[in-house]
Amino acid sequence: MEKSKVLIIGGTGYLGKRLVKASLALGHETYVLHRPEIGVDIEKVQMLLSFKEQGAKLVSGSFNDYQSLVNAVKLVDVVICAISGVHIRSHQILLQLKLVDAIKEAGNVKRFLPSEFGTDPAKMANAMEPGRVTFDDKMVVRKAIEDAGIPFTYVSANCFAGYFLGGLCQPGSILPSKDSVVLLGDGNPKAIYVDEDDIAMYTMKAINDPRTLNRTMYLRPPKNILSQREVVETWEKLIGKTLQKSSISKEEFLASMKEQNYAGQVGLTHYYHVCYEGCLTNFEIGNEGVEASQLYPEIKYTTVEEYLRRYL
């Protein structure tokens, strides 16, 4: 496999740190942006130092200093951004417009992977307020990339397993109960769950692959396409016990959103589209897209059962 020079932005994040690990594991020359703004955040500084120890190069740069972004981008062939995009943590997707300008000006980047890693925003034109902001902002960034003629790959990673499997697909919960579960509606629409380390590895495999150039790469590991009911059944087999089940109707779910703050409402909207509407699986991947587990069958992905086993 061809080696690249890769810059990872947001490398200290939940997904970003895994991208750094996968990049180093595949032998790429790996640069990680170090933002002076992190100041005395000791955890982040220690994490960056540990990346350095493992062979990464730290590059100082800030979204408040455009020239520093241009200089950082000039060092590499590939830029991957994993800047935050979950409202309950932080949502900075539109900051990437500065990065797009920097990549355009630098002129040397062969591939840019923006911070996507979720539901394909191009399929969410009819998404609900307020959660549609995530998709709308990611589409604004896509348009800027395409208008600038920057070569890209968009990674549609579907559900991060930690959020969705950890909570048996219940919003607001990331540890599976051994007693009870609330099914969203009938619990039958299928979703797709991917281990976060696998997301990072598939992403890094794609960065210089001609088959993913200017395409969306969907992560659909076949064994991990399951309904909420099937996820619950997998957990029940592991714990050797049947959970007490109740169900929340679509109407009740939507009404409960009103009690949440803005960030909570954004999150619930996303669960609504995934778990009631089946938005991750209700379309075929067309000619514009490719599927990661078919492109890289050598990756032994973590199955839902293996992931859930961690909680025993």
Ligand code: NDP
């Ligand atoms: P995090 O919340 O962990 O943040 C990632 C990085 O964002 C941080 O390390 C930080 O970098 C950077 N950042 C935050 N604020 C700023 C700023 N003002 N300027 C520059 N950098 C900033 O992100 P996640 O890993 O949760 O999310 C990454 C992507 O994955 C997003 O696009 C998100 O939408 C998607 N996602 C998808 C999920 C799914 O289920 N499909 C679930 C969760 C996320 P620094 O270290 O420099 O401060």
